[in-house]
Amino acid sequence: MNETIPDKATILDWLEEVKDPEVPVLSIIDLGIVRDIRLQDTDLEIVITPTYSGCPAMDMIATMIKMEMAAHGYPGARITTILSPAWTTDWMTEKGKQQLKEYGIAPPLPKQQGCDQRLFQEAAAVQCPRCGSYHTQRISEFGSTACKALYQCEDCREPFYFDCAISKVAFA
Amino acid sequence: MKALIDYTLHLADNTLILAQRNAEWCGHGPVLEQDIAITNITLDLVGQSRSFYQYAALLLNNGSTEDSLAYLRTEREYKNCLLMELPRGDWAQTILRQFFNSAYQYYLYQYLQQYNDPQLSAIAEKSIKEVSYHLRWSSEWVIRLGDGTEESHERMVQALQTLWPYTGEMFIPAPYETELGIDLAAMQVSWQLKIKAVLEEATLDVPEKIFMQQGGKAGIHSEHLGFLLTDLQYMQRTYPGCEW
Ligand SMILES: [Zn+2]
Numbered sequence: 001m002n003e004t005i006p007d008k009a010t011i012l013d014w015l016e017e018v019k020d021p022e023v024p025v026l027s028i029i030d031l032g033i034v035r036d037i038r039l040q041d042t043d044l045e046i047v048i049t050p051t052y053s054g055c056p057a058m059d060m061i062a063t064m065i066k067m068e069m070a071a072h073g074y075p076g077a078r079i080t081t082i083l084s085p086a087w088t089t090d091w092m093t094e095k096g097k098q099q100l101k102e103y104g105i106a107p108p109l110p111k112q113q114g115c116d117q118r119l120f121q122e123a124a125a126v127q128c129p130r131c132g133s134y135h136t137q138r139i140s141e142f143g144s145t146a147c148k149a150l151y152q153c154e155d156c157r158e159p160f161y162f163d164c165a166i167s168k169v170a171f172a
Numbered sequence: 173m174k175a176l177i178d179y180t181l182h183l184a185d186n187t188l189i190l191a192q193r194n195a196e197w198c199g200h201g202p203v204l205e206q207d208i209a210i211t212n213i214t215l216d217l218v219g220q221s222r223s224f225y226q227y228a229a230l231l232l233n234n235g236s237t238e239d240s241l242a243y244l245r246t247e248r249e250y251k252n253c254l255l256m257e258l259p260r261g262d263w264a265q266t267i268l269r270q271f272f273n274s275a276y277q278y279y280l281y282q283y284l285q286q287y288n289d290p291q292l293s294a295i296a297e298k299s300i301k302e303v304s305y306h307l308r309w310s311s312e313w314v315i316r317l318g319d320g321t322e323e324s325h326e327r328m329v330q331a332l333q334t335l336w337p338y339t340g341e342m343f344i345p346a347p348y349e350t351e352l353g354i355d356l357a358a359m360q361v362s363w364q365l366k367i368k369a370v371l372e373e374a375t376l377d378v379p380e381k382i383f384m385q386q387g388g389k390a391g392i393h394s395e396h397l398g399f400l401l402t403d404l405q406y407m408q409r410t411y412p413g414c415e416w
Pocket of ligand 1: 128129130131132154155156157
């Protein structure tokens with residue numbers, strides 16, 4: 001176990017190795033859920049926030065962070081979860097959005113689409129991650145896990161996911 | 173402090189009990205997409221209830237945890253509205269109850285965001301985005317079913333008759349809400365306007381003012397809650413302290 005405390009940049013580097021269990025190409029840094037790293041004397045606290053309330057991956061992510069820190073010799077790191085300010089897609093890195101697209105999940109919409117409480121609205125145009133077409137159709141608002149909506153591309157026929165934990169923010 | 177703890181438990185119980193009811197649809201929804209939708213909504217509700225239980229445990233500061241509060245309290249200690257514990261009924265009844273609740277949560281969480289308790293505000297801020305999704309989805313389904321076929325319309329009429337007498341309790345303040353100064357009257361006005369607009373579009377008659385059932389907020393429940401808790405708490409009661 002190490003006595004000295006590493007600096008923030010080093011810790012952020014290590015946390016790049018911790019991936020979102022549901023989208024394993026994304027690190028928790030790219031996802032923007034690591035909000036703060038607090039260092040005081042020998043006390044090390046990592047502050048995280050969930051993408052949405054029901055996210056079942058949060059407990060696993062906290063455990064993965066502890067394991068990663070332990071692997072670098074800091075088993076005593078504390079993980080704190082905060083809810084406010086609420087997570088937004090703005091906190092995702094550009095690298096993260098690009099990786100999401102390459103993985104086959106449409107990244108968050110470039111600008112906010114206001115469809116709030118207006119009923120029976122057409123789903124917002126989401127770009128096909130395979131061919132880039134905007135000629136896509138929403139098959140289901142809710143997908144196989146809680147944060148993915150199912151779309152299909154009308155041009156190349158590729159079915160794909162749109163991350164709706166992310167879209168929840170983008171639409172709201 | 174007692175009032176804040178009771179109110180936080182009330183918010184937690186409301187979301188957990190409704191989640192447990194909705195979860196009964198898992199694998200049984202009328203079509204795959206909507207089965208997934210209702211269970212996704214359920215997951216959001218469980219997430220919200222966890223945040224409330226964690227906060228209540230922190231305030232209690234007596235060794236309680238989110239798990240002990242959910243799994244080891246008895247019927248009379250639960251403070252959810254009676255509406256949440258009623259049987260799921262058919263799809264019409266499930267949809268209508270979700271709609272009543274989502275509309276309530278939509279205005280409640282807007283209110284709590286401004287309320288002077290930082291943790292309740294934070295939970296409300298986190299949850300309102302999900303709730304606005306739930307409200308839109310359930311509003312659309314109320315309209316589809318109400319303004320749908322003869323049978324779907326008839327089922328919605330039945331659901332409305334069954335559930336309406338339980339909607340008043342949300343806005344009848346419990347002693348802990350009065351003590352905390354929660355303004356339910358203002359929320360009720362917004363809620364009624366929303367309900368009226370959607371029911372009218374669904375070609376459903378807005379019910380008259382009638383006698384409203386109450387008791388759940390004070391721990392006086394219908395017989396349904398006992399059966400629900402038996403199911404919910406079975407594992408921890410049978411194998412105390414068991415972990416996954
Ligand atoms: Zn395509």
